[in-house]
Amino acid sequence: MLYVELATQLRRVRSLILLGVLVVLPVLAGVTEASKAGGRGGAMTYSALNFAEGGLNFMVPLLFGLVVAVFGAILGGADREWGTLRYRYVQPVSRRRLVTGKWWALLTCTALAMAVFLAVALLTGITIFGWHPYHVSGSSDLPAASASWAILGAAGYVTVCLLSIGSIALVLGLLLPRSVEALGITVAFLIGSAVLDNVPAAHDVIVLLPVHYWLRWTQLFGSHASQLIPGLAAQAAAIAVALAAGYLLLARRDPAA
Amino acid sequence: MEQPTAPKPPGAAISARELSKRYGRRQAVSGLTFTVESGQICALLGPNGAGKTSTMRMLAGLSRPDSGSARLLGEPSRLAAGVLARVGVAIDGPAFVPHLSGRRNLELSWRAGGRTWPPPALEEGLQLAGLGEALGAKKVKSYSMGMRQRLMLAQALMGGPEALILDEPANGLDPGEVRALREHLRRLAGRGAAVLISSHVLAEIELLATHVVVMNAGAVVTAGRLEDLLGTGAYEFEVDDVAHASRALRAVAGVRSVTAHGQRLSVLAPGYPVRELNQVLVSAGVGVGAVRAARSLEEAFLGLVEQDDAVR
Numbered sequence: 001m002l003y004v005e006l007a008t009q010l011r012r013v014r015s016l017i018l019l020g021v022l023v024v025l026p027v028l029a030g031v032t033e034a035s036k037a038g039g040r041g042g043a044m045t046y047s048a049l050n051f052a053e054g055g056l057n058f059m060v061p062l063l064f065g066l067v068v069a070v071f072g073a074i075l076g077g078a079d080r081e082w083g084t085l086r087y088r089y090v091q092p093v094s095r096r097r098l099v100t101g102k103w104w105a106l107l108t109c110t111a112l113a114m115a116v117f118l119a120v121a122l123l124t125g126i127t128i129f130g131w132h133p134y135h136v137s138g139s140s141d142l143p144a145a146s147a148s149w150a151i152l153g154a155a156g157y158v159t160v161c162l163l164s165i166g167s168i169a170l171v172l173g174l175l176l177p178r179s180v181e182a183l184g185i186t187v188a189f190l191i192g193s194a195v196l197d198n199v200p201a202a203h204d205v206i207v208l209l210p211v212h213y214w215l216r217w218t219q220l221f222g223s224h225a226s227q228l229i230p231g232l233a234a235q236a237a238a239i240a241v242a243l244a245a246g247y248l249l250l251a252r253r254d255p256a257a
Numbered sequence: 258m259e260q261p262t263a264p265k266p267p268g269a270a271i272s273a274r275e276l277s278k279r280y281g282r283r284q285a286v287s288g289l290t291f292t293v294e295s296g297q298i299c300a301l302l303g304p305n306g307a308g309k310t311s312t313m314r315m316l317a318g319l320s321r322p323d324s325g326s327a328r329l330l331g332e333p334s335r336l337a338a339g340v341l342a343r344v345g346v347a348i349d350g351p352a353f354v355p356h357l358s359g360r361r362n363l364e365l366s367w368r369a370g371g372r373t374w375p376p377p378a379l380e381e382g383l384q385l386a387g388l389g390e391a392l393g394a395k396k397v398k399s400y401s402m403g404m405r406q407r408l409m410l411a412q413a414l415m416g417g418p419e420a421l422i423l424d425e426p427a428n429g430l431d432p433g434e435v436r437a438l439r440e441h442l443r444r445l446a447g448r449g450a451a452v453l454i455s456s457h458v459l460a461e462i463e464l465l466a467t468h469v470v471v472m473n474a475g476a477v478v479t480a481g482r483l484e485d486l487l488g489t490g491a492y493e494f495e496v497d498d499v500a501h502a503s504r505a506l507r508a509v510a511g512v513r514s515v516t517a518h519g520q521r522l523s524v525l526a527p528g529y530p531v532r533e534l535n536q537v538l539v540s541a542g543v544g545v546g547a548v549r550a551a552r553s554l555e556e557a558f559l560g561l562v563e564q565d566d567a568v569r
Contacts, residue, residue: 004369007361008354083352086319087412090346091370092337255319255336 001093001101006108009075015109018067022117025063026055030124047132048125049147053154053221055121060158061214064113065165065190071109072166073183075102076173076246086255095250099174103243106166114159118151134221142221154217157228161217164210164235165190167242174246210238270295270420270451271316275325278311285311287475288325293451293468295419298442300462300483301455302558303472309455310349312472313424316453317346330419342370345418347426351409355398359388359408362397366412378417385441386411387434403429410438420451427458439465463487463554471558473565486557487550490527495520495546496538505541506534520546 009015030051079085079098088098134147142150165186172182193211196202206212213231220228271293278286286308293299301309314320316327318336326333332340353362363382364374376382383392386407397405406429413421421442427435435458442452442465456462462469463483470480479486496502499517506515506522511529515522526534531548538545552560 001369004365007365008357012356078354082354083349084354086317086349087346087352087366088369089319089337090317090341090344090348091366092318092339092341093369094337097371254321 001097002104002108005075005101005105008078009071009105009109012074014070014074018070019113019116022067022113023120025059026051026117026121026124029055029058030121030128034128046129047134047144048122048129049132049134049142049144049151051125051129052118052121052151053134053147055117056151056154056158056217059117060161060217061194061211062190064117064158064162065211066187067113068106068110068162068166069169069183069186069190071113072106072169073173073179073186075106075109076170077176077179077182078173080174080177081179089255095247099243099246099250102170103167106170107163110159110162110166114155114162118155122151136221147221150220153220153225157217157220157231158214160232160235161210161214164238164242167239167246171242171246171249175249210234269293269328270330271299271422271453272328273312273316273325274328276312276315276322276327277324278308278315278320278322280311284475286315286322289472289475289477290325291470291477291480293420293453295449295451296446297468298446298452298454298466299468299470300466301453301470301472302459302462303455303478304562306474307472308475309472310424311475313348313422313453313455317341317344317348317422319348342372342416343419345413345416345421345423347409347413348422348424350425350428351405353397353405353408356396358393358395359386359391359397359400359404359411360393362408363412363415367415376415376417379415381417381441382411382413382415385414385437387437401429403431403434406430407434414441414445418445418450421445421453423452423454425456426454427456427461435461459553459555459558469554471561473562474569478561478565483554484550487552487554490525490529491550491552492524492526492531492534493547493549494522494524494534494538495548496522497544497546501541502538502543505537505543509534509537 033051079088131144133141133144135141168189169182169186172185173179176182190211193209196209197206197212213234216227216231219225269292273289273291276286276289289308289312301312303309311320315322316329316334318334318338318341328334329338329340329344332338334340353359354365357365367374367376386392388404388407391400391404397408400408410426413423427438430438439461442454446452454466466483468481469483469486471478494502499520499522502522503515503517506512506524509526509529512524512526512534514525524534535545535548
């Protein structure tokens with residue numbers, strides 16, 4: 001089912017546009033930064049690693065969240081919108097294979113989006129700023145090798161975080177008649193969570209939301225990487241709940257109703 | 258070319274037993290029981306709202322019956338049951354991924370079932386679909402209704418199914434395509450496949466079906482061989498010598514009446530096999546141009562439904 005879902009979704013214009021945006025954004029940002037810094041080599045303390053890290057900071061949580069929410073919503077809602085769900089069942093494809101196939105496709109799309117963005121950001125950074133140690137304001141620079149591992153770790157952590165919102169969008173896509181409705185609710189949830197995260201009075205609620213933990217990836221550039229563990233646990237819980245809900249939803253619903 | 262199915266001994270390939278289904282306050286199907294055996298082409302007939310599609314959905318596992326059971330090839334039918342891999346289904350019209358070509362849709366549909374491409378009867382299915390270059394070159398969203406219908410039939414047939422459930426398969430097909438479909442289904446039935454087909458085109462069903470199930474208001478009105486449904490014992494013979502033919506037929510013990518209308522003879526012989534009457538005429542040296550049951554399937558169907566409506 002993974003192959004079927006990927007072959008179906010990655011040929012869609014909206015998927016290609018999303019990936020295109022992830023290519024264009026770092027290039028645009030790089031050109032803008034370069035002009036501020038006085039052109040290539042103008043800022044020796046600013047390296048490709050700083051640029052890539054800055055790109056992640058810019059994209060998380062909202063922009064990357066939006067991209068993955070689109071993937072999740074269209075993966076979840078496609079069969080319903082096209083009416084192909086009944087033909088999937090008679091092939092036969094079980095509910096479990098259907099949900100897990102879509103989820104693995106979501107994982108692949110999310111990882112692909114992250115890889116495309118990071119690769120373009122690093123290449124753009126290398127082209128414009130060069131490959132130097134990671135500059136830390138007010139402290140000693142981080143060696144390029146250590147910073148590279150930190151960037152990779154951050155990309156992995158953010159990918160897991162994004163999967164939680166993608167899984168929610170996927171289940172809403174299965175539930176609702178149209179993908180766009182699933183996307184709208186997911187984005188509202190994402191923005192609401194991000195806003196709520198800045199309200200100290202709502203702390204008891206915030207800690208239950210997966211988005212609360214997303215920015216902890218920055219700890220990978222410091223000495224508090226262990227704080228990522230509760231974040232990973234929160235994402236895993238959100239994904240598990242979403243997948244279970246998706247399966248139960250399909251199990252309870254009469255496909256012909 | 259690989260043959261999709263080898264001849265099989267007769268047996269109940271598709272069976273419904275006391276099937277019932279209610280949607281809200283509407284009883285869609287009520288206590289429905291019938292079987293389709295291997296080699297049979299069974300037409301599921303009924304007016305709109307009779308419960309034909311609901312019945313087919315339950316048989317394909319796409320809808321849970323409130324009570325009763327559905328079986329395919331001897332196994333219980335339920336959502337995504339393994340036995341469906343041996344069954345071709347076309348129900349509720351065609352549905353495809355619009356931005357992919359027809360061939361790509363067929364491939365992904367087949368692979369979704371965890372099988373390796375290509376399926377055993379792909380060429381036969383594609384031949385019936387007759388989509389030519391459009392199959393691989395054009396996206397499905399640019400296909401006409403008829404092209405999508407033919408692609409749906411290719412999808413149902415490409416696996417060389419042992420049983421077929423086809424809901425209004427001739428919708429949007431031109432006369433030549435309908436004929437090709439009829440011949441294809443006959444070939445499949447000849448190899449032992451069981452075919453359950455619903456259609457409102459009764460003239461087409463009369464040419465194709467071996468058996469019929471007539472439904473009205475969710476229940477079976479009658480079920481059995483098509484011949485038996487049409488065969489009230491009244492036949493029409495087109496002959497070259499009316500006087501000679503009349504004498505020959507009146508001499509037969511089981512014949513109650515013979516009436517001439519020009520070159521046609523209306524014969525009433527309840528319980529007497531039509532082929533034996535034909536043999537009597539041929540033996541008497543009468544040239545027989547055509548033989549048909551005196552009432553068409555349309556007349557029989559409408560009569561049964563009206564009678565059933567009157568009783569309800």
